Amino acid sequence: MKLHGYFRSSAAFRVRIALNLKGIEAEQVFVHLRKGEQKAAPFVDLNPHKLVPALEMDGRVLTQSLAIIEYLDETHPEPPLLPREPLARARVRSLALAVACDIHPLNNLRVLQRLKAMGHPQAEVDDWYRHWIAVGLEGLEVQLAGDPQTGRFCHGDAAGLADICLVPQMANARRFDCDLSGYPTLRRIEEACLAIPAFADALPERQPDAEA
Amino acid sequence: MKLHGYFRSSAAFRVRIALNLKGIEAEQVFVHLRKGEQKAAPFVDLNPHKLVPALEMDGRVLTQSLAIIEYLDETHPEPPLLPREPLARARVRSLALAVACDIHPLNNLRVLQRLKAMGHPQAEVDDWYRHWIAVGLEGLEVQLAGDPQTGRFCHGDAAGLADICLVPQMANARRFDCDLSGYPTLRRIEEACLAIPAFADALPERQPDAEA
Numbered sequence: 001m002k003l004h005g006y007f008r009s010s011a012a013f014r015v016r017i018a019l020n021l022k023g024i025e026a027e028q029v030f031v032h033l034r035k036g037e038q039k040a041a042p043f044v045d046l047n048p049h050k051l052v053p054a055l056e057m058d059g060r061v062l063t064q065s066l067a068i069i070e071y072l073d074e075t076h077p078e079p080p081l082l083p084r085e086p087l088a089r090a091r092v093r094s095l096a097l098a099v100a101c102d103i104h105p106l107n108n109l110r111v112l113q114r115l116k117a118m119g120h121p122q123a124e125v126d127d128w129y130r131h132w133i134a135v136g137l138e139g140l141e142v143q144l145a146g147d148p149q150t151g152r153f154c155h156g157d158a159a160g161l162a163d164i165c166l167v168p169q170m171a172n173a174r175r176f177d178c179d180l181s182g183y184p185t186l187r188r189i190e191e192a193c194l195a196i197p198a199f200a201d202a203l204p205e206r207q208p209d210a211e212a
Numbered sequence: 213m214k215l216h217g218y219f220r221s222s223a224a225f226r227v228r229i230a231l232n233l234k235g236i237e238a239e240q241v242f243v244h245l246r247k248g249e250q251k252a253a254p255f256v257d258l259n260p261h262k263l264v265p266a267l268e269m270d271g272r273v274l275t276q277s278l279a280i281i282e283y284l285d286e287t288h289p290e291p292p293l294l295p296r297e298p299l300a301r302a303r304v305r306s307l308a309l310a311v312a313c314d315i316h317p318l319n320n321l322r323v324l325q326r327l328k329a330m331g332h333p334q335a336e337v338d339d340w341y342r343h344w345i346a347v348g349l350e351g352l353e354v355q356l357a358g359d360p361q362t363g364r365f366c367h368g369d370a371a372g373l374a375d376i377c378l379v380p381q382m383a384n385a386r387r388f389d390c391d392l393s394g395y396p397t398l399r400r401i402e403e404a405c406l407a408i409p410a411f412a413d414a415l416p417e418r419q420p421d422a423e424a
Contacts, residue, residue: 048350049348064305064309086286087272100313101313120330128326
């Protein structure tokens, strides 16, 4: 099994956490996004969407981090990354998707590059980044803080799919110096996650392709 | 069961299709996004993310269209919206997420409004819209056209989760006069879907809150 990723991709970061939690060994293949390696052969033949991560195995390629993680959870059930009960599964998926659909896509590299190409200086690109982080984390904080189903982690007392999405998003927010003081529940959950080696070992700065 | 949505929301459109395919009756509650009703009470108390759709039932509220649709699929298994085999499920989810994470979030109303607030005239906002449609649909066309698992629909010969995401995205593309000539596979699948009443009845222009 080969994980094609990039240290700073938060979607790849999610898959790294899931592999670590499951105890699955995967060879890491590094696709340098800032050099544009995702847009050229050989990677583009693996994923025509030109995005990491991609999980390659036995001649098959899986793309989209949440699809990959659900696949890993279905084929390696322990520890489970989703609860069993349908309403609880929907809650966890909604938290994960709030990050994966409503925060991260607005702030990934190709979007920031597009804004620069449209004439926005770095300060305005940074404002864009922080705006969508603030909007998304505010919603998550209210959703999590007001719900007794929230425990030590996003759902109860075991880390799962929602935490796997939250932690990389918080890391991105910190990298762009976003003010996180308004999200005590998110910070508490992030701290609980990063105390687990499966999360901490997946941090961007601990990857072999990490750069300053 | 109440579906809080808006005729033109493509995420609500997805849930409408899924409810129709499952034959589930839900009362529609209309949240007028252009008037900002999603940002105020009573809706914001249902979904702190201030986005439609939200599915309300028995005092619980589910958010995020894909989480809602997976819930409906788990609790109303017929007809299935995902295949059974894990690799096939991952393929279908990756197609759905390619729309839900990589096209739609860049083009929804709040993003277009933000671009206008940053000083971009309508023509540049339209360019932004068409750019992300083209990037995303190009990836989907290559992914689908090159794979023998693609059938009459995105995966085999039964409509499912990927089709549920594709059709609303194609409708959005048409609304913004995007050139769809380069995506023959997507157009063929869209046509096959719209021949099914569950899809056609969910079209924005057929909803009670539709406007010109």
